[in-house]
Amino acid sequence: MTLRKRRVKLEDIARKLNISIATVSRALDKNPRVKLSTRDKVFKMAKAMGYMPNQIAKSLSSGKTNIIGVIIPRYDEPFFIEVCRGIDHYAREYDYKILISSSRNSFEFERENLISFEKGLVDGIILSPTHETETFVHIKNIINKGIPVVLFDNIREEVQGADHVSIEDDKASFSAVEFLIKKGKKRIAFIGGIKEKKVFQDRYKGYLKAMQEYNITIYEELILHCDSLDRECEDAEIQKFFNGLSIKPDAVFTCTDNYGLLTMKTLLKLGYKIPEEVSVIGFGDLGLGEVFVPSMTCVAQPSFEMGQKVAELLIDQFNEATDVNHRKKVIKLDTKLVLRDST
Structure with missing residues (x-):
């Protein structure tokens, strides 16, 4: 032995x-x-x-760990993977490392992760709130203790003292649906995620606004809000949705790349021709849409850039004088529609 x-x-x-x-x-x-x-x-x-x-001993004497804590809702979402890549890329240029934790789409786990990071493990925190996060008291408490915080993506309300980075989800989805309408589409289906999540609410608002502005009939039967929080269940929900339709859609706008790819897979199995009979648009443009056959048109979300920006804002906070109030910054990043074979 x-x-x-x-x-x-x-x-x-x-x-x-x-x-x-x-x-x-x-x-x-x-x-x-x-x-x-x-x-x-x-x-x-x-x-x-x-x-x-011993890094812990060093941090006790210096007051710094050179570690950034990152809390994301799930590990299996390409969007969050890309954001973390961007954070890590920027942070390493300034000699910081990142420690990633998942809230598993649970407010309680989000709160527990914050408390763990608060105990001196990290110099600052980057957080994407869960769909269950309705109160931000736990984040405000962290800020009040002098720990810098930057929020990104699913921000339900503005939190004083924390920087915010996101996109204009409603405008991005409006532009995508408007594109379909201008191509002559009349029966446009919508596939979004869990109703409580703000980004999905905003993408649904953009869909509704485009349909209403162009006087396109909104068929309730063609609207799906997925309740699932894992890919296998999402796949089953989307298959069940399309199998049960009595109205044949001529276009589908989906709120994530994953929903878009699962939609195309199901439609092809059901015998639809893409894009001749039905067009499909995804949201994210995180690489998989390019390799699927047919390739998928997407709203390109600047995920890697978002990661770089949240890291930049956090490190800027580290360099601020400790005796001044931090002036919150709100950054809105641009999106664009990337056209491919599915439209």
């Missing part, structure tokens, strides 16, 4: 070199009070012994 090695500590290096623990600590921090020759000996010994600095 192999015995597990004990982690090398400062006192182990000090004992080997017959110097004080304080001298070892100062030497590793490159303190000018320690002679260069002593510093060299300490660094060589630390390397030889496999010493790794």
Whole structure:
């Protein structure tokens, strides 16, 4: 049986070199009070012994961890993966790392994650609220304790002291549906997500506004608000929806790329020709639409850029003077319609 090695500590290096623990600590921090020759000996010994600095101990003395906490509703959504890539890309340029946690679309888990991060694990927090988040007291409490916060995507209400980054979901969906209408589509179906989530509410508003402005009949039978929070159930819901229709749609606007791809898969199985008989538009443009056959027209959401922007705003807060009130910034990023074979 192999015995597990004990982690090398400062006192182990000090004992080997017959110097004080304080001298070892100062030497590793490159303190000018320690002679260069002593510093060299300490660094060589630390390397030889496999010493790794204790980040928690360092953060206790410096007040910084150089870690950004990120809380997202789910791990399996390409949008959140792209946002996290953007956060990580920007943060690493400034020597920050990210710690990602999922709220699993639960307000309680969101609150628990915030409390965990509050205990000194991170320097600041980036958060996308869940569809269950109706009160923002837990976020305001974090801000009041001096922890910088940036919110993105599903922001139900403005929170003082936190920066906000999002897109204009209603305008983006209006433009997509307007495009379908101008192509002569009259029976346009809508597929959105859970009704309580603000981004889906806003995308539905954009759909309704376009239909009403152009006097296009809104068929309740052609509207689906998915209740599922995982892909397998979403697939089943969409299949059931199309199998039960008595009105044949000539276009479908969907609120995510995933809904769009599941829609096209189901329609093709049912014998629809895309785009000859029915056009499909997704929302996100996160890569999968390009490789599906036929390729899918999408509202391109700047997910990676959104990640970079939230990281930039958070790191800017780190550099603010601690004795001034933070002036909240609200950033709205642009979207565009990327045309492909499905329309």
